[in-house]
Amino acid sequence: MIGRLLPVIIxxxxxxxxxxxxxxxxxxxxxxxxxxxxxxxxxxxxxLGQPEVMVAHDELIGTPFLLNVWASWCVxxxxxxxxxxxxxxxxxxxxxxxxxxxxxADAQAWLARFGNPYELNIADISGRTxxxxxxxxxxxxxxxxxxxxxxxxxIGAVTPEIIKEEIVPRVMEWRRAP
Amino acid sequence: xxxxxxxxVLAVLAFSATAADPLVFTDPAxxxxxxxxxxELRCAVCQNQSLADSDAELAxxxxxxxxxxMMAGQDNEQIKTFLVDRYGDFVLYxxxxxGNTLALWLMPGVLLGIxxxxxFFTVRNRNRRLxxxxxxxxx
Numbered sequence: 001m002i003g004r005l006l007p008v009i010i011x012x013x014x015x016x017x018x019x020x021x022x023x024x025x026x027x028x029x030x031x032x033x034x035x036x037x038x039x040x041x042x043x044x045x046x047x048l049g050q051p052e053v054m055v056a057h058d059e060l061i062g063t064p065f066l067l068n069v070w071a072s073w074c075v076x077x078x079x080x081x082x083x084x085x086x087x088x089x090x091x092x093x094x095x096x097x098x099x100x101x102x103x104x105a106d107a108q109a110w111l112a113r114f115g116n117p118y119e120l121n122i123a124d125i126s127g128r129t130x131x132x133x134x135x136x137x138x139x140x141x142x143x144x145x146x147x148x149x150x151x152x153x154x155i156g157a158v159t160p161e162i163i164k165e166e167i168v169p170r171v172m173e174w175r176r177a178p
Numbered sequence: 179x180x181x182x183x184x185x186x187v188l189a190v191l192a193f194s195a196t197a198a199d200p201l202v203f204t205d206p207a208x209x210x211x212x213x214x215x216x217x218e219l220r221c222a223v224c225q226n227q228s229l230a231d232s233d234a235e236l237a238x239x240x241x242x243x244x245x246x247x248m249m250a251g252q253d254n255e256q257i258k259t260f261l262v263d264r265y266g267d268f269v270l271y272x273x274x275x276x277g278n279t280l281a282l283w284l285m286p287g288v289l290l291g292i293x294x295x296x297x298f299f300t301v302r303n304r305n306r307r308l309x310x311x312x313x314x315x316x317x
Binding site: 033128 | 222223235239240243262263264265266268
């Protein structure tokens, strides 16, 4: 009896395994960040276009912000751009740009062409700070709370759904309990 | 013709020189350690390649970072911790044995065990069947 059922059982088990595999396949390129819940990495980097002006990580702490990692060579950043612009315009949260492994002239041209939604743009030309943030592709975005803790990371473009589901509820909570 | 060939060889050499990492090792043991280490670390960008194999810019940056850390006297564990702190267990081809990786480590043994049991019973059943058939044949 068992002998006859065995192929069916194996078939069903394999089916379940493959179904689960398919279900998680959509997200399999997204690596969960070990930085969630940790303090934002330390850095001191120049402002894009103003190499003499340096910004340190602790100067950003105080009010929550979204750190958006972007580059002029990044195609998805272009797709994401209107969403980031909309978010910055809404005044919900500060949007800080981290210009990643870019050429300054290209980055400036990109901002001139598509618009500059960023309150501040930090230039990480070498990509060394991005390594500390665990960045492996652009765009990536980090939601940083008022204490400088990373509470959420979006790998790939920020979408209106992500803003609604991940960013708005957290910002509202911070506003209620400052 | 000879000149043409020489130019070609030089061009290929020049190209391969720019494609390779400009990382210089004076100590062969150090170089071997570097090669072993980057081969067992996974590239986060091209996820089916090791850091040693990947041509992604991030992989190049990380190889340079690993090289610098080695030159600064850091050991393999420190370098792995550096990467895991930033990119998670994902970068390790041989992740540590922990609660969430236990299934990964034990599964091959469990599957082998199931296979061994299956083979045992199959063989025993067949032997019994053959024995009964032989008895029937002799009687």
